[in-house]
Amino acid sequence: MVGYAFMGAVHSQGWRTAGRVFDLPLEPQLTAVCGRNRQAARAAADRLGWTSAETDWRDLIRRDDIDLVDICTPGESHAEIAIAALDAGKHVLCEKPLANTVAEAEAMVAATARNPGRIAMVGFNYRRTPALSLAQAMIGAGRLGTLRHIRLTYLQDWLVDPDFPLTWRLRRETAGSGALGDLGSHIVDLAQFLVGEPLAGVAALTTTFVPERPVLAGASAKLTASTGVDRGQVTVDDAALFTGRFPCGALASFEATRFAHGRKNALRLEVNGERGSLLFDLERLNELHFFDGTEPGAEAGFRRILVTEPDHPYLAAWWPPGHGLGYEHTFIHQARDLVQAVADGTQPSPSFTDGLQVQRVLAAVEESASKDSVYTPVSPSTDGEGRAS
Amino acid sequence: MVGYAFMGAVHSQGWRTAGRVFDLPLEPQLTAVCGRNRQAARAAADRLGWTSAETDWRDLIRRDDIDLVDICTPGESHAEIAIAALDAGKHVLCEKPLANTVAEAEAMVAATARNPGRIAMVGFNYRRTPALSLAQAMIGAGRLGTLRHIRLTYLQDWLVDPDFPLTWRLRRETAGSGALGDLGSHIVDLAQFLVGEPLAGVAALTTTFVPERPVLAGASAKLTASTGVDRGQVTVDDAALFTGRFPCGALASFEATRFAHGRKNALRLEVNGERGSLLFDLERLNELHFFDGTEPGAEAGFRRILVTEPDHPYLAAWWPPGHGLGYEHTFIHQARDLVQAVADGTQPSPSFTDGLQVQRVLAAVEESASKDSVYTPVSPSTDGEGRAS
Amino acid sequence: MVGYAFMGAVHSQGWRTAGRVFDLPLEPQLTAVCGRNRQAARAAADRLGWTSAETDWRDLIRRDDIDLVDICTPGESHAEIAIAALDAGKHVLCEKPLANTVAEAEAMVAATARNPGRIAMVGFNYRRTPALSLAQAMIGAGRLGTLRHIRLTYLQDWLVDPDFPLTWRLRRETAGSGALGDLGSHIVDLAQFLVGEPLAGVAALTTTFVPERPVLAGASAKLTASTGVDRGQVTVDDAALFTGRFPCGALASFEATRFAHGRKNALRLEVNGERGSLLFDLERLNELHFFDGTEPGAEAGFRRILVTEPDHPYLAAWWPPGHGLGYEHTFIHQARDLVQAVADGTQPSPSFTDGLQVQRVLAAVEESASKDSVYTPVSPSTDGEGRAS
Amino acid sequence: MVGYAFMGAVHSQGWRTAGRVFDLPLEPQLTAVCGRNRQAARAAADRLGWTSAETDWRDLIRRDDIDLVDICTPGESHAEIAIAALDAGKHVLCEKPLANTVAEAEAMVAATARNPGRIAMVGFNYRRTPALSLAQAMIGAGRLGTLRHIRLTYLQDWLVDPDFPLTWRLRRETAGSGALGDLGSHIVDLAQFLVGEPLAGVAALTTTFVPERPVLAGASAKLTASTGVDRGQVTVDDAALFTGRFPCGALASFEATRFAHGRKNALRLEVNGERGSLLFDLERLNELHFFDGTEPGAEAGFRRILVTEPDHPYLAAWWPPGHGLGYEHTFIHQARDLVQAVADGTQPSPSFTDGLQVQRVLAAVEESASKDSVYTPVSPSTDGEGRAS
Incomplete structure (x- = not known):
């Protein structure tokens, strides 16, 4: 490692x-x-x-x-x-x-x-949060029918203080981009994972609310708010908002920011389809909410599925129903699936091609943002032999 | 009337x-x-x-x-x-x-x-939902500090069925626009009401998921899903997504749709400022959630204010704490404030100039949507004597 | 009136x-x-x-x-x-x-x-909150199967301040009892309404946290906290907790208090049956939560029914889906049903016999509380001709 | 082990x-x-x-x-x-x-x-759920003032099916008691932990809804519902409801059951004090809700503290804010504190004396239940030298 x-x-x-x-x-x-x-x-x-x-x-x-x-x-x-x-x-x-x-x-x-x-x-x-694995399986099985909307936000607040120092995450040369790459990449990947195809294009708007921040005395300085007098340039976005279209016709909206006061790690998403809808909130990661549009109107409602049953993805190996998992479990599941893939000699997902596809979306977002938000197509990635991932 | x-x-x-x-x-x-x-x-x-x-x-x-x-x-x-x-x-x-x-x-x-x-x-x-009146007062009093973000969605689902008939709300000549004018106008007005200034510009994307719908036999036909064979053109949007900027630097995102399965009247908004945040959900209209960023970290959290106290806007005239109001009360408050304005001879808000300002935003949304989402400025409205509203 | x-x-x-x-x-x-x-x-x-x-x-x-x-x-x-x-x-x-x-x-x-x-x-x-009318209908239709549990709390906090004055509600001769009669009577009635039979017996514990309070200068004095020096005896309970049994075998628990800080009008209930469960919270009175135990485990969950559909009790006459009602609507429905009963010449429910039945439970609660919580049977009321109500 | x-x-x-x-x-x-x-x-x-x-x-x-x-x-x-x-x-x-x-x-x-x-x-x-450690610290620091109420429920549903087999947990000789010892012991311990003193007495009601269940063919038989013809006696309670008093005057209510359909591991508690209240729900274990009664009424509300900040108990060693923990983390914290205690040579809590105190409450519950719910005092445990634990 x-x-x-x-x-x-x-x-x-x-x-x-x-x-x-x-x-x-x-x-x-x-x-x-x-x-x-x-x-x-x-x-x-x-x-x-x-x-x-x-x-x-x-x-x-x-x-x-x-x-x-x-x-x-x-x-x-x-x-x-x-x-x-x-x-x-x-x-x-x-x-x-x-x-x-x-x-x-x-x-x-x-x-x-x-x-x-x-x-x-x-x-x-x-992707390996059990609730999101379940969401993907339900969408794949057609429980939502034709998809109409997906909306995702990933909100944090650790840059709210203008005296928070200039770390590597705030410089383009080290981080590539700001909230866009750090948080936006997650929700772009999840959107493509859940919808099951790459985004066709995006229209974006980004901003840097606090353009200069205190420079840290040394690389190892503690990352807390300071009153340092030397200030350096923030060269990445503080927030990125974008809308997009999927080839299937679904519309997408995305928002990534580090300036949403009170939001610590708020990755939320909602998918609406012709037959139903799904909701997820990372701050309550053991839950998936499902609206089954085929139920009679008088009894229909968003159903809070506690994703802790043995029938749920990854759960048979864990604790009894209702005994929830946490953030790190997604990494345990990732390790498990990767070890299995190595043993089987099969390429797991998300592959590097999936990662490239996210990168193409991030690039299109930046291009659109630099061109007055104009709708900017994203070319689907192909693997080494020209096949779409 | x-x-x-x-x-x-x-x-x-x-x-x-x-x-x-x-x-x-x-x-x-x-x-x-x-x-x-x-x-x-x-x-x-x-x-x-x-x-x-x-x-x-x-x-x-x-x-x-x-x-x-x-x-x-x-x-x-x-x-x-x-x-x-x-x-x-x-x-x-x-x-x-x-x-x-x-x-x-x-x-x-x-x-x-x-x-x-x-x-x-x-x-x-x-605007006259007590929780939103309170939100506006809190923002006006500086409780959130400099605003960074406002995000609003207004989601309904009554067009999910492709056989829902072609009503007046689905024709441009009668309704002007679709989800944009019907739902989007509300959230544009609320955004401007809460931020306290007109939107500077927008980048938008609209769509019509179901382009043709059954024609009703008669004008008075009941508006339920039918299997009528004659189909007519839907000439308005089914959904509108747009981002925007406020002169103060705050970013805004908007989504209006009638295709969010399970969402009946889901007007939700969140405002993030340098000192705190506010959340509101029309399906739970007696509640306002407030994050006070000035509290110590270990005890900070989004606070669910039950807006039913005598100190809250309009509430002194109503029931004891905890006895909630409903949708129609916003109209009772509207009537009350309008009668008061007539008696006082003062122009109430929202004025026709405020309404025109919303209309300008809707027009900019449609223009942007027709021009590949390019960022489109909105001219602030002025009143008859050239003053900004 | x-x-x-x-x-x-x-x-x-x-x-x-x-x-x-x-x-x-x-x-x-x-x-x-x-x-x-x-x-x-x-x-x-x-x-x-x-x-x-x-x-x-x-x-x-x-x-x-x-x-x-x-x-x-x-x-x-x-x-x-x-x-x-x-x-x-x-x-x-x-x-x-x-x-x-x-x-x-x-x-x-x-x-x-x-x-x-x-x-x-x-x-x-x-009883005429649409969500509770729906709950009763669902239980009556067997959607929960044999009932096992019902738990109800009715929490308020207006007596938290020991200097809140001695009003008529705090004297036995005017109010009969305290939280028990004022709040407890509601949840006893709802429990009997939902379970569909009278309580068989109760074991109770009551208390008066603040035994003396300031005496109001005059009958019309405003009911706010004061620093009045004259104090009088509180002769009713501040809180009542009791458990009970229904003839069908279901267990019940009840809690009524005016000392639950932050709870303004928090009437909450949950019913568990062999086939499913229901939840309700008066602070969100347009919602009923339903767990359908007959669904496959992997997709089961408490479903938030927004009780605003035309198929729901009383709702066909009101606003479109998602446009919620408030506290006072229960009284509009009460007036409507009573007028209908007068026109039809039929006795509506809750009848005076139902009211007497609640009174018998309150009396059994007080008797049990006075006898070290011993389980105290409640005799079912009968109407004038000896039939159980 | x-x-x-x-x-x-x-x-x-x-x-x-x-x-x-x-x-x-x-x-x-x-x-x-x-x-x-x-x-x-x-x-x-x-x-x-x-x-x-x-x-x-x-x-x-x-x-x-x-x-x-x-x-x-x-x-x-x-x-x-x-x-x-x-x-x-x-x-x-x-x-x-x-x-x-x-x-x-x-x-x-x-x-x-x-x-x-x-x-x-x-x-x-x-006790070592960070949110409950925090709750105890806040109560200890007087943030709630004099305590008035504590109510706790621990609801599960794995016995809802009458054909669920007769396991060791359903026999008195192996399990001691049923829902009472398994679930009730947790909430009795938490109540005493949070209030900071032992319960003075209880009034209880227990029941066994399903008195006979299929006998398993062998000790290693899989614990799922079966249709076995041989049935044996369930010799423990299926549910236990009890109320209680603390020496400080606070009232307590408890409910433990395995028949609450849809409730998988629902340990919920609420504490009300003169200055504020706290809420906790094990199904959302990274959250603690706090009502601060000293705030002005117009802005007061239950505050959802996301207990993932470095200032929170145990959290400095874990992930960044908002990245939640799960059920097993309580055992990691338990191991950590026990190792520390061994190194320090100090007795940690909960001690065996604390465990005995819970046992005395369970015994008082069973005694009360067997005597028509009569209020039954609990003798406080003392340590080897006669001091109260």
């Missing part, structure tokens, strides 16, 4: 736990964690349960006792590490968004194409 | 009840109701509590015993009736949207300008 | 509105309102829409132009007025609880028995 | 994870798991991450490499194992309820008294 901050910690939890809960065909070994600072990497290895520590990801890739590389670094290094790992014969799990640019993402997809035996997955973990 | 269908019934309830609950300086008399069919108008008068019935609104306007004309007809006739009534020296309450076109709305504003002693109000009744 | 305070105001709204919304076989005339103070009664008549005012209820009963007497006074005078009215050949609507004692209630039932042509109804208005 | 079924699995998750998330002074080693069937115990050890397996808990206790014994068996064996373990010099974690009888629980407390250096804890894990 490369990187051991927040994402590294939760990925570790996934790797450590998957085999304790699910019957896995292969047992994951937490062989080595990698970080630039030797002492910190060593401490992280001890804390998170990894056997060894490395300071250069190239050394990690060279090791024979490593079959899979899990990339938990900021977006700027995803392409380089993932491509090198694939070309070195490793399977790869890469955190989202897949890359900072479409070009990088295309190069990553090309690397998967020339290494067909290698498994590559992008970490859109929310 | 001209028209006695759904809107006429609820307006009547407003006129009949306002003086029984509030201390009014003038007592409203329900003098005459007007409709083309004499028998039906007479029956409506008896049912709804009006003393007499007329069959031509021109006769109504000619009557000396009538001081105020309440227009509850489809949008196509608003301008003609309202202008004639104002020029005949009557006060006017006109249902929303003010008109079917900007030109009509401008003519209506001009009529108010040349009849300065006459009171004119447009029926955006939701 | 006798009494014109809060209850009188909302009853007036019921009488004035019922015929404007529903097709009634008889048109209610608001003939006279009665109160001890002539000036206040006259003002109330004007405000609430009554033609004349009386100062002695005996005069009211003597009038030939009055067919029905609506009693909105404190419980202490219910029996005397109701019996006199019935014996004078009037129909009667009596506010709940029916009386302050079982003996009074029995005398009232006896009065109905000797005046079989007269219609008598007790004002348990919440 | 003795036992490796549901409870064993979730305890293992706690032991494995605590040191990966929290800085622990000692590192837990998962040394041995114990079960009667050697093969099954071995498989469980492999699956759950334990180094070795034993088939007799006496062997486990004899091992020198074991410092702490975690008892996850049915209640009938708790006392024997725990006492032996303590007397053998081991620390003990014992699942709830502490024992099947008061006598057993007293013997267990005596064993802790004679082994003062040993740490003993009873597994009322819900």
Whole structure:
């Protein structure tokens, strides 16, 4: 695993736990964690349960006792590490968004194409929230009929304070984009996952509410609000709003922001179809709300399905009904499905092609935003052999 | 009152009840109701509590015993009736949207300008939901600080069935537009009411999911789904999505649709500011949710204010705390405030200029939608003397 | 109508509105309102829409132009007025609880028995909340199967402040009991209404948290917290908790209090049966939640029925789906059903016998509370001819 | 660890994870798991991450490499194992309820008294839900003032089907009691934890809705509804309802049942005090609702605190705000606090004395239920030196 901050910690939890809960065909070994600072990497290895520590990801890739590389670094290094790992014969799990640019993402997809035996997955973990897996299955089974609308918001509030410092997430060169790439990528992926096809085009509007923020004294400075006098430029969006169309005719709306006061991790979505509707709220992730439009009007209503039954995706391995799961379980499920895919030799979803498709949408959003919101088509990604993903 | 269908019934309830609950300086008399069919108008008068019935609104306007004309007809006739009534020296309450076109709305504003002693109000009744009156007061008092976001949806589902017939609301010549004018006008008005300034511009996307629908045998045919073979063209939008900017820098998103299965009258809004946030849902109209960002993090949270306390807008005249109000109460409050304005000789809000401003936004939405969603500025309305409303 | 305070105001709204919304076989005339103070009664008549005012209820009963007497006074005078009215050949609507004692209630039932042509109804208005009418219909149709549990709470908080003054509601001689009679009577009635049979017995615990409160200077003093030095004895309960059994085997739990901080009018109930469950919350009175236990486990969930469809009880006469009703609508429905019953010459429910049955439960609660909570049977009421109600 | 079924699995998750998330002074080693069937115990050890397996808990206790014994068996064996373990010099974690009888629980407390250096804890894990830890801290800090009410329900529905088989949980000799001990013990413990003192007395009513159920062919038979012809007696309660008093004057109500259709694991509680109120629902365990009665009435409301902030109990070690935890985290927190207590040599809470106190309440409930619900005092437990716990 490369990187051991927040994402590294939760990925570790996934790797450590998957085999304790699910019957896995292969047992994951937490062989080595990698970080630039030797002492910190060593401490992280001890804390998170990894056997060894490395300071250069190239050394990690060279090791024979490593079959899979899990990339938990900021977006700027995803392409380089993932491509090198694939070309070195490793399977790869890469955190989202897949890359900072479409070009990088295309190069990553090309690397998967020339290494067909290698498994590559992008970490859109929310697909593996049981409620969203169930939602996708219900839509796939036609329970909603023809889709009309999907609306998704992903709201956070950690930039509300104008004195919150200028971190790597607020600079284009490290993060690629702002709320768009960090939060927007998740809801774009979920929209395409649930509707079952890529977005056709988007019309977008973005803004940066606070254009300058205090510069941190050092890279390791604590990320809390400060009163530092030196201010640097925020070079990414603070919020992105966009509408879109799907080829099937459904309309989509998206909003990603870090300025929604009181909203901590509010990923909400609603899908409306000719036969019914579905609602989901990440802050209550054990619930899926379903309106069955085929019921008689006098008894119809949005039904709160507590997604903790053994018949629900992933749940047979967990606790009895009503004993809810949390955020990290999506990573345990991700680890489980990836291990299964490696054992089966089948490409899991979301693939790098799926990740590229999200990247194309993000690029179209930025292009539309820069051109007075004009509707901007998104070209569907194709895999190495020209097939749509 | 001209028209006695759904809107006429609820307006009547407003006129009949306002003086029984509030201390009014003038007592409203329900003098005459007007409709083309004499028998039906007479029956409506008896049912709804009006003393007499007329069959031509021109006769109504000619009557000396009538001081105020309440227009509850489809949008196509608003301008003609309202202008004639104002020029005949009557006060006017006109249902929303003010008109079917900007030109009509401008003519209506001009009529108010040349009849300065006459009171004119447009029926955006939701402003007078106590929770939204409170929301506006809190924003006005700076409880949210600088506004960053406002997002509003107004979702219904009565067109989900493709065999629902072609009513007047589905034809441009009668309704002006579809979900946009009917539902979108409400949320545009509320956004401008809450933010306290007109929208600067919009980027929009509209669609008509079901382009042809069964033609009703007769004008009075019952509006239920049928299997009629004759189909006519739907000439308005089924759904409208748009984003926008306010001069203060806040971003707005809007969605109006009649295809959200399971959503009956779901007007929802959220406002995020630098110091806090507010949420509202018309299906639970006695509640306003407030996040106070100045509270310590460990105890902060969205607070469900049950807007039924005597200190809340309009509530001192109603029932004890916790005994909720319903939809029609917004019309009782509208009647109360309009009677007060007539007595005081002051122009109430929302004025015809406010209604024109909404109309300009709707026009900009349609223009943007017809031009590939390009961002389209909205010119602020000015009153007869060139002042911004 | 006798009494014109809060209850009188909302009853007036019921009488004035019922015929404007529903097709009634008889048109209610608001003939006279009665109160001890002539000036206040006259003002109330004007405000609430009554033609004349009386100062002695005996005069009211003597009038030939009055067919029905609506009693909105404190419980202490219910029996005397109701019996006199019935014996004078009037129909009667009596506010709940029916009386302050079982003996009074029995005398009232006896009065109905000797005046079989007269219609008598007790004002348990919440039965006519559309969601609860629907709940009763669903249970009656067997949608829940054999009932196992019903739990009801009715929570308010207006006595939290120990300096809230000693009003008539806090004295046994005027109010009969405290939270028990005022709030508990509603939930006892609803439990019996929904389960469809009288409670068999109860085990109860009551308390008075604040035994002394400031005495009001005058009867008309405003009911707000004060710092008055004179304190008098609170002679009723502040809270009552009781459990009970129904003959069918279902268990019941009840809690009534005026000390639940933040709960303004929180009447909540849940019914669990072998085939499903129902939930209701008066603070969201347009909703009924239904769990259909016959659905497959993976899709089952509590369904939020928005009780605003034309197929729902009372709703065909009201607004389109999603346009909610409020507290006072239960009184409009009560007026409508009572007028219908008078026209039909049939006894409506809840009858005085139903009211007596509630009174017997309240008495059993007090008896149990006085005897260390011992389980105390409730004798089912019988009507004048010995039949169970 | 003795036992490796549901409870064993979730305890293992706690032991494995605590040191990966929290800085622990000692590192837990998962040394041995114990079960009667050697093969099954071995498989469980492999699956759950334990180094070795034993088939007799006496062997486990004899091992020198074991410092702490975690008892996850049915209640009938708790006392024997725990006492032996303590007397053998081991620390003990014992699942709830502490024992099947008061006598057993007293013997267990005596064993802790004679082994003062040993740490003993009873597994009322819900105390360590962050929202409930926060609730307790807020009450302790006086945020609610004098307490008036606490009401708790713990509702499940897995016995709704009368053909659900007769498992060990439905027999008094193995389970001690039914819903009372299994669910009721949790809410009794939480009530005493939150109020901060033991219950003074209770009045109770219990029932067994389905007195006979199909007998399982073998001990290992799958626990699903069957149509087996042989039926055996259910010897425990299906539901228990009770009210109670705290020495401070607060009233309590409790309901535990396995017949609440649609309720899967619905532990809900509300506390009302003179200055405010708190609400909690285990199905949404990342939320605590707080009504601050000191706020001005016009802005007061129940505040939904998302208990995911670094300032909240246990949360600094977890994910960023808004990324929720699940059911098993309460066991991770339990493991963490117990390891800390062992390192510090201090007795953690809930102690065996706390567990005995719950047992005394359960016994008083059963006594009251057997004596027509008469109010039955509960003697407070004292520790080995006569001090109240």
